[in-house]
Amino acid sequence: MSKKIIIITCLICLSFSISAQTERGHWLLNPQFTAFDLSGTNNDLDKDNRFKLGMGFKGGNFLCDRLALLVGVGFKVDRQNDYKDNSINLNTGLRYYLFSKLYLSAELGYDKVWLREYSSNITRKRDYFYFGADLGYSIFVSQNVAIEPDVYWKYSFTDRRNEYGFKIGIGVFF
Numbered sequence: 802m803s804k805k806i807i808i809i810t811c812l813i814c815l816s817f818s819i820s821a822q823t824e825r826g827h828w829l830l831n832p833q834f835t836a837f838d839l840s841g842t843n844n845d846l847d848k849d850n851r852f853k854l855g856m857g858f859k860g861g862n863f864l865c866d867r868l869a870l871l872v873g874v875g876f877k878v879d880r881q882n883d884y885k886d887n888s889i890n891l892n893t894g895l896r897y898y899l900f901s902k903l904y905l906s907a908e909l910g911y912d913k914v915w916l917r918e919y920s921s922n923i924t925r926k927r928d929y930f931y932f933g934a935d936l937g938y939s940i941f942v943s944q945n946v947a948i949e950p951d952v953y954w955k956y957s958f959t960d961r962r963n964e965y966g967f968k969i970g971i972g973v974f975f
Contacts, residue, residue, distance in 0.1 A: 821855030822945060823867045823898045830975075831859040831949065833875070835968035852880045855968070857890065867898040871908070888914040894934065904951075906935035912957070929957040939972055947972040 812844050835855040855876025893906025912929040925943045937951025949972045954965040963974040 808895040811927060819857045823869070823901070824958050825862055825863050825865050827863045828861070828975050829859075829869055829871070829896075830973040831871070831970045832972035833857045833859065833949075835877075835953075835966060852878070854878050859892075859970075861896070867901075869896045870894075871896055871906070873908075873910075883920070884916060886916050886941050888912050894933070898934075898939075899954055902939045902941070902947075904935075904949075906933075906937070906951075908933045908935075910955075911961075927959075929959045929962050931955045931959075931962070937970075938952065945974045947974070 814966040823826060828952050833856065835857075836853055854918035855875060857873055859871045859873035861869045861871035868935070870893075873891070875890040875892075877886075877888045880886075890910055890912050892905055892908045892910030896904050896908075898904045900903045903945040910933060914927045914929065915924055916927065917924045933954045933955040935954060937949050939947035939949050941947045950967070951970070952965070952967055954963075956963055
């Protein structure tokens with residue numbers, strides 16, 4: 802138990818001592834993983850027999866110190882008792898580092914969703930345009946690699962599709 806506390810303390814101290822590569826001209830690659838949606842439009846459905854997984858990839862360049870322009874692509878799979886829902890995602894946005902490691906992101910994106918109920922052979926396709934926001938923290942494990950947990954919120958303009966949750970990524974700065 803005490804070894805775990807010492808290791809966690811050392812990692813936290815190390816993350817405070819390493820400066821982020823957030824200067825103009827640097828690049829950021831950020832693969833992300835989410836299976837932690839807290840709630841959203843479908844929050845009243847049965848969650849006991851639910852599988853939800855999302856993966857994404859963002860990359861971009863720092864336009865000026867602490868401000869990055871990002872472009873991303875991703876997919877999500879959601880399966881419950883009565884239906885399955887697959888989607889792909891394209892987005893672009895800005896990420897601003899407030900205090901070298903704390904960041905705030907805003908993005909505009911497009912979701913293409915395929916929804917199919919198991920009792921039917923019909924697949925419904927929907928298009929969603931959305932605004933998203935993230936608040937996260939970069940925990941640097943080396944000079945150019947960070948673990949980036951964040952909370953996110955997505956609001957669709959199309960039909961009030963709302964989603965928020967937790968995701969974790971790995972930031973590679975170069």
